[in-house]
Amino acid sequence: MTIERREFLLSAAIPLLTFAPFAKAAESLKFAELYKSRTVMGMAFADRTLQLAGKPVDLAGYMAPPLKPEANFFVLTRTPVSVCPFCDSDADWPADIVVVYVKKAGSFLQDGSAVSVSGVLQTGSKTDTDTGFVSQLRIIDAVVKRL
Amino acid sequence: MKKIHSFARFAATSLALGLTLAGHSSVFAQAIFPIDRAAILAGSKFDFKVEFDRVVDAAKTRISINGIDAAKVLGAEPQFIFNEDGKKVSSFVLPGVMLDKPGSYDVVAVSGNARMQVTWEVYATGPRKAKNVILFIGDGMTVANRTAARILSKGIKEGKYLGRLSFDDMSNMALVGTSGVDSIITDSANSMSAYTTGHKTSVNALGVYVSRAKDNLAHPKVETITELIKRKTNMAVGIVSDAEVEDATPAGMVAHTRRRADKDIIAEQLFFSRADVIMGGGSAYFLPQTTPGSKRKDTNNLIDLFKLDDYAFASTDKEMKQAAANPKTRKLLGLFHPENMDGALDRHFLKKGTVPQFPEQPDLADMTRTAIEVLSRNPNGFVLMVEAGLIDKFNHPLDWERSVYDTIMLSNAVQVAKDFAAKNNDTFIMVTPDHTHGASIVGTIDDNKPGTEMRNKVGVYADAGYPNYPKANKDGYPEKVDVSKRLAFFYGNTPDYYETFQPKMNDPFVPAIKLTKDGPYVANPAYKDVPGAVLRTGILPQSADTGTHTADDGVLSAMGPGSERIHGFMDNTEIFRAMADSLGLAANANSTKMVKASKVVKPVTAAK
Ligand SMILES: [Zn+2]
Numbered sequence: 001m002t003i004e005r006r007e008f009l010l011s012a013a014i015p016l017l018t019f020a021p022f023a024k025a026a027e028s029l030k031f032a033e034l035y036k037s038r039t040v041m042g043m044a045f046a047d048r049t050l051q052l053a054g055k056p057v058d059l060a061g062y063m064a065p066p067l068k069p070e071a072n073f074f075v076l077t078r079t080p081v082s083v084c085p086f087c088d089s090d091a092d093w094p095a096d097i098v099v100v101y102v103k104k105a106g107s108f109l110q111d112g113s114a115v116s117v118s119g120v121l122q123t124g125s126k127t128d129t130d131t132g133f134v135s136q137l138r139i140i141d142a143v144v145k146r147l
Numbered sequence: 148m149k150k151i152h153s154f155a156r157f158a159a160t161s162l163a164l165g166l167t168l169a170g171h172s173s174v175f176a177q178a179i180f181p182i183d184r185a186a187i188l189a190g191s192k193f194d195f196k197v198e199f200d201r202v203v204d205a206a207k208t209r210i211s212i213n214g215i216d217a218a219k220v221l222g223a224e225p226q227f228i229f230n231e232d233g234k235k236v237s238s239f240v241l242p243g244v245m246l247d248k249p250g251s252y253d254v255v256a257v258s259g260n261a262r263m264q265v266t267w268e269v270y271a272t273g274p275r276k277a278k279n280v281i282l283f284i285g286d287g288m289t290v291a292n293r294t295a296a297r298i299l300s301k302g303i304k305e306g307k308y309l310g311r312l313s314f315d316d317m318s319n320m321a322l323v324g325t326s327g328v329d330s331i332i333t334d335s336a337n338s339m340s341a342y343t344t345g346h347k348t349s350v351n352a353l354g355v356y357v358s359r360a361k362d363n364l365a366h367p368k369v370e371t372i373t374e375l376i377k378r379k380t381n382m383a384v385g386i387v388s389d390a391e392v393e394d395a396t397p398a399g400m401v402a403h404t405r406r407r408a409d410k411d412i413i414a415e416q417l418f419f420s421r422a423d424v425i426m427g428g429g430s431a432y433f434l435p436q437t438t439p440g441s442k443r444k445d446t447n448n449l450i451d452l453f454k455l456d457d458y459a460f461a462s463t464d465k466e467m468k469q470a471a472a473n474p475k476t477r478k479l480l481g482l483f484h485p486e487n488m489d490g491a492l493d494r495h496f497l498k499k500g501t502v503p504q505f506p507e508q509p510d511l512a513d514m515t516r517t518a519i520e521v522l523s524r525n526p527n528g529f530v531l532m533v534e535a536g537l538i539d540k541f542n543h544p545l546d547w548e549r550s551v552y553d554t555i556m557l558s559n560a561v562q563v564a565k566d567f568a569a570k571n572n573d574t575f576i577m578v579t580p581d582h583t584h585g586a587s588i589v590g591t592i593d594d595n596k597p598g599t600e601m602r603n604k605v606g607v608y609a610d611a612g613y614p615n616y617p618k619a620n621k622d623g624y625p626e627k628v629d630v631s632k633r634l635a636f637f638y639g640n641t642p643d644y645y646e647t648f649q650p651k652m653n654d655p656f657v658p659a660i661k662l663t664k665d666g667p668y669v670a671n672p673a674y675k676d677v678p679g680a681v682l683r684t685g686i687l688p689q690s691a692d693t694g695t696h697t698a699d700d701g702v703l704s705a706m707g708p709g710s711e712r713i714h715g716f717m718d719n720t721e722i723f724r725a726m727a728d729s730l731g732l733a734a735n736a737n738s739t740k741m742v743k744a745s746k747v748v749k750p751v752t753a754a755k
Contacts, residue, residue, distance in 0.1 A: 040462040043440035
């Protein structure tokens with residue numbers, strides 16, 4: 001179940017009890033294990049990250065403030081990001097962010113909450129057509145639950 | 148938690164204020180760039196722009212310089228923009244013009260009953276005095292940073308220091324005013340821009356006047372020292388920083404953009420600048436977007452472009468030294484970190500920050516030595532800018548120990564330059580902050596004082612006594628920073644934060660965080676339970692995530708040929724003038740012939 005807008009509005013008062021709909025158990029990923037190396041010349045995906053491309057995964061992190069209210073994706077970060085860097089520049093995001101395309105738009109918590117994301121892992125460079133935001137690692141068709 | 152610098156807020160505030168003040172007749176202000184009282188180096192290039200607050204008829208518009216048609220004086224026809232950015236306002240632009248003759252220039256633009264006037268001073272220089280110029284920027288270096296660095300590095304006994312920082316004994320000194328066009332508080336972009344172009348600009352802007360243009364890259368440009376050197380001389384240029392090489396201060400050497408955040412574009416501007424040595428962090432903006440970790444929005448690999456252009460490339464301390472050891476190396480690109488490099492305290496002692504991931508980052512003193520070694524192979528001399536960028540990066544989060552260790556590192560880097568200069572005494576060296584922070588040393592903190600309340604362990608006046616840092620090692624650093632009696636160094640302009648009265652031995656301090664997107668910055672609860680921590684309510688607006696820059700003057704130290712201009716109070720634009728003068732960049736300007744006033748002022752003709 002996706003977090004609905006209505007639920008989001010209520011979420012301050014009522015804790016959400018939502019469950020990922022995958023019948024098949026998703027593989028659990030950790031931010032610290034996404035890449036095997038980081039050098040001046042760039043980062044290299046961990047073997048497991050590459051193996052799980054195209055497969056259902058779970059990943060816990062922090063939901064950064066959305067890039068724009070109507071965007072259908074948000075940025076998942078390892079640690080809470082305080083400011084919407086996009087307001088200034090998307091250049092200042094941490095290097096290991098994961099872009100999450102949600103199943104249903106409008107399911108943003110907008111408060112930098114710790115969340116668990118379930119969806120299909122996608123690797124490789126992609127530019128979002130609406131915002132020009134470039135990502136290397138994505139979770140698509142995602143459902144989000146507050147931790 | 149990752150700290151994100153957001154300057155967008157400041158810009159939004161000043162814009163709102165500008166509109167309020169200008170709002171009496173029209174929402175659009177009118178302006179001439181360069182602005183009133185601009186001091187312009189003779190023969191330096193600038194974009195001349197006139198912005199009317201309404202739509203005007205080009206045939207009925209007169210733009211004159213000392214009474215003569217501007218087109219005639221500047222040798223080019225103005226481009227007429229009828230509706231700038233689709234708005235009901237007209238502008239005239241003359242790109243890349245220059246004035247060769249020193250003197251005072253009255254610039255008047257008239258159209259109907261709209262009238263504007265500014266006055267420029269065009270100045271010449273004396274003959275060349277210096278072979279080389281080395282400009283050290285201690286970013287955000289405040290007097291307290293300098294004093295604390297001297298205490299920790301050299302020691303102090305019975306009121307007398309046991310030694311001096313390398314720039315303490317330079318022959319000349321000045322107070323530098325750092326304010327910009329839009330605000331008394333500057334950022335590193337517009338303050339560096341003043342040093343490198345001699346023109347004032349505004350927060351977030353580099354190498355441009357901030358006009359009303361929508362496009363960041365369409366604002367009126369002024370020529371940087373790098374462009375002047377490359378256009379007028381055969382000298383070499385070096386740009387060294389321990390921040391990202393696209394960060395505001397190194398960017399100021401080459402960039403033209405209204406927004407310092409355009410780092411991918413600034414990386415390209417670094418390439419096109421033909422600067423001979425470029426070293427620092429920030430490789431992420433050089434990598435094609437297809438490479439994980441890239442922060443570019445295209446598939447250009449700038450490192451490959453530099454290599455194709457005969458630059459040696461280094462990504463570690465060892466590679467840097469190897470490249471410099473090759474006597475044929477005349478051009479060098481060194482990128483040692485995808486983002487900002489780590490500071491001296493982390494690299495040499497604590498091994499925190501990203502040091503475990505990037506253990507082979509060079510020290511700023513070694514980067515300075517390498518840059519000088521490569522640049523001095525050019526027999527025509529060089530201009531080198533070296534930034535200790537992390538002094539500011541650590542003053543912001545109130546992490547004074549880290550900022551002071553980096554101030555000691557700056558002293559080591561300056562010593563390298565002084566040793567080089569001592570050989571021929573033909574190098575003009577300046578060491579200066581670009582702006583200051585609200586920091587002061589107020590006494591000491593003694594853990595052995597009775598009680599648990601940390602503030603009662605702060606000693607002031609006679610109770611302060613002296614701290615017990617161990618004697619510094621051969622590189623000037625005390626090897627222990629968490630001593631039992633340490634400096635009480637506090638910042639005045641802060642957000643809410645937990646004061647722990649002790650150094651942050653793990654990762655750098657993050658004083659405040661935001662819990663909701665539109666909420667205020669609050670004291671970071673991660674430090675709440677540090678023994679003795681107290682909540683210190685800030686005095687900054689709750690939109691401030693860290694300590695902020697101050698308008699207090701910076702202290703500049705200088706030596707060598709050209710340093711005689713450095714004294715008293717100086718505007719930051721005069722630092723550019725001092726460099727230009729020492730290098731004789733406008734020594735041939737004819738000072739006898741002035742542009743004569745004439746009664747005939749022709750209408751401006753619009754470019755087709
Ligand atoms: Zn700063």
